[in-house]
Amino acid sequence: AVGAGITPGTLVKILGTSTCDMMVAPMNETLPDIPGLCGIVPNSIVPGTYGLEAGQSAVGDIFNWFTNSLAPNKYTIRGDAHINLTRAATRLKPGESGLLALDWNNGNRTILVDPLLSGLLLGQTLQTTAPEVYRALVEATAFGAVTIINRVEEYGVRVREVVNCGGIAEKNPFIMQVYADVCNRPMKISRSAQTCALGAAIFGSVVGGAHRTVKSAQRHMTGVKQTIYRPRQSAVKIYAELYQLYRCLHDTFGVTGQAMPLDGIMKELIKIRSRVRR
Known part of the structure; x- marks a missing residue:
């Protein structure tokens, strides 16, 4: 995180x-005290600050599970399955598949802090395709x-910007665009692909006297890439609808x-799908 600025x-x-x-x-x-965070720890990230730590217990692992266990041979037999499925999923519009999933294949870290949860996929039909599921x-x-x-x-902590790093942020523009659209925020990418090493170098530069503070070292040594994934308002609108359905599943x-009525969710997914496909 320090190396990402x-x-x-x-x-x-x-x-x-x-x-x-x-x-x-x-x-x-x-x-x-923010419920569901993994930790709020003094001096854990940058000296003189609280470190707020959260996360999701599976993301890339979910995509790997699907490509390794369920993706048809046509996407796996030649080339990289993730690249093939990403290429096909990119051609789909938000809401076009009529699908909605819960990302709990390895439990939920934040905000529920519950390992005894599992994934869910809703809205499948006889016409559902592998790229639709992947998306x-x-x-x-x-x-x-x-x-x-x-x-x-x-709980009053303002998120002014989101800076992404790691393998997915470096390798998959499609995923970063989906995140921008769903979060309705620009998704920035750390300039360095080696943020852990850069973070160590930043602390070393302070200890060695090249910079007086971590903040000063970050100002000179970190940044973001020129490519910024910006939300597309047509997608933002659809995802806002889908997110309300996601929260119904999430809370139930x-x-x-906190159980909520679920009897209308399938029909709402079909309505959204039909509207998007027109």
Whole structure:
């Protein structure tokens, strides 16, 4: 996170097999207890700040599970299955598949903190395709990501920008665009692909006297790439509808005593699908 330029107001999202979401907040300010975060720890990320730590227990692992266990041979026999499925999924519009998933294939880290949850895929028909499922899984992880952002902001911690790093952020523009559309926020990518090493170098530069503070070292040594994934308003609108359905599933299956009526969700997915396909 330090190598990605973390500072108050910046959420650094490390995207790989799972995700780690990190923020910092000044220790001289009152910080609320935010339910569902993995930790709020003084001096854990940057000296003189609280480290706010959250994340998702499976992201890339969900995509790997699908490609390794369920994807048809036509997507796996030649080339990289992720590339092949990504290429096909990119051609789909938000809401076009009629699918909605929960990203709990390895439980839920934030905000539910419950390992005894499992994944779910809703809306399948006899016409459902592998790229549609792949896209629905990507979208589910994006819904999980925006749920984390909403939780920290609900408790008064403003997310001014999101900076992504890790393998997925480096390799998959499609996923980053979905995240931008779902979160309705620009998705920035850390300039360095080796943020852990850069973070160590930043601390070393302070210890060695090249910079007086971590903040000063970050200012000179970190940055973001020129490519920024910006939300597309047509997609934002559809994803806002889908997210409300996602939260119905999320709260019903994940929060004790918060069961919501689910009888209309399938029909709503079909309505959205029909409207998008027109």
